[in-house]
Amino acid sequence: MLEERLREYYHSEVAGLEATDLLPGVLAAGRRARRRARVLWTGALAAAAVALVAGLAGLSVRAPGPPAMHQPSASAAVPGVVMMAVPAAERLLAHDGFTVKVAREAGLEPLRRVIFQHPAAGSRVRPGTTVTLVISAGPVTGPGSP
Amino acid sequence: VGSDVGFVEFVHARSAALLRLAVLLTGNRQDGEDLLQTALVKAYRSWWRLRSPELAERYVRRILVTSVISWRRRGAAREWATDRLPDRQVSGPAAAVADRVVMRQALGLLSPGQRAVLVLRFFEDLSERQTADLLGCSVGTVKSQTSRGLAALRRRVGDLVEDEQVGGEK
Numbered sequence: 001m002l003e004e005r006l007r008e009y010y011h012s013e014v015a016g017l018e019a020t021d022l023l024p025g026v027l028a029a030g031r032r033a034r035r036r037a038r039v040l041w042t043g044a045l046a047a048a049a050v051a052l053v054a055g056l057a058g059l060s061v062r063a064p065g066p067p068a069m070h071q072p073s074a075s076a077a078v079p080g081v082v083m084m085a086v087p088a089a090e091r092l093l094a095h096d097g098f099t100v101k102v103a104r105e106a107g108l109e110p111l112r113r114v115i116f117q118h119p120a121a122g123s124r125v126r127p128g129t130t131v132t133l134v135i136s137a138g139p140v141t142g143p144g145s146p
Numbered sequence: 147v148g149s150d151v152g153f154v155e156f157v158h159a160r161s162a163a164l165l166r167l168a169v170l171l172t173g174n175r176q177d178g179e180d181l182l183q184t185a186l187v188k189a190y191r192s193w194w195r196l197r198s199p200e201l202a203e204r205y206v207r208r209i210l211v212t213s214v215i216s217w218r219r220r221g222a223a224r225e226w227a228t229d230r231l232p233d234r235q236v237s238g239p240a241a242a243v244a245d246r247v248v249m250r251q252a253l254g255l256l257s258p259g260q261r262a263v264l265v266l267r268f269f270e271d272l273s274e275r276q277t278a279d280l281l282g283c284s285v286g287t288v289k290s291q292t293s294r295g296l297a298a299l300r301r302r303v304g305d306l307v308e309d310e311q312v313g314g315e316k
Binding site for chain 1: 150154157158161162165166169170175179182183186187190191245246249250264265268269296299300303
């Protein structure tokens with residue numbers, strides 16, 4: 001009885017509901033978001049490439065002489081942690097004396113990995129600087145129970 | 147972009163039905179449109195892996211129900227807008243109009259989860275199993291939410307039912 005009334009109610013509420021054309025808004029917003037994601041990824045890849053080159057260069061320069069790494073210095077190089085799992089990235093950064101802040105970016109793939117870091121890998125910053133990790137929070141997650 | 151063609155077709159084919167679901171889940175047109183738009187943007191961004199209309203439909207419907215539930219959980223930022231004017235002029239016999247207003251208010255007092263379950267069961271006509279799959283909860287939860295929701299509705303709508311029966315009008 002009540003179930004029937006509820007059915008009727010639902011159908012009368014949306015009877016003759018005319019669809020709004022949401023498409024233009026959706027496409028515009030979606031493309032903006034895609035662009036943002038692309039910039040993030042490009043930035044992350046570029047940072048990784050720079051870190052790699054810097055690392056190799058560092059090795060070859062350092063090879064002949066005694067390493068000068070242990071001089072107390074006013075700046076430290078940020079390690080590259082993009083694409084690392086979050087706990088590993090946190091451990092690495094903490095070990096190198098950085099403070100870690102984690103930010104989530106929703107709507108990306110459920111990687112639960114670092115997709116972007118700031119400052120970029122290889123940047124020289126003051127020891128103890130906060131490094132922000134953007135991690136993928138994954139797509140919309142389940143609600144648990146309704 | 148070529149890959150957008152499938153998405154555009156999907157939206158054209160399905161947005162009317164999805165909007166109806168979104169409007170019933172939120173209780174009003176404006177929130178329903180906002181909800182659907184957000185869900186479609188997410189689907190668009192994930193289109194490369196959704197591809198087929200069936201997967202996309204499932205994905206969007208899942209976003210609709212799960213995000214409407216989490217909206218409400220997050221607090222009073224958005225309220226069930228019973229005091230807002232209906233989008234269309236309600237017409238018909240006075241009794242039917244009153245019936246709808248009472249029903250709308252009664253639904254507004256349910257929990258978001260109960261409302262979602264009722265919409266899925268009695269508007270979308272999903273089975274308990276399908277509802278549970280969509281919400282990502284157990285069949286038992288669907289059953290208990292349904293019966294609790296109906297019981298709460300019955301308490302509030304009950305008076306009206308009796309009035310009608312006494313008046314013999316319908």
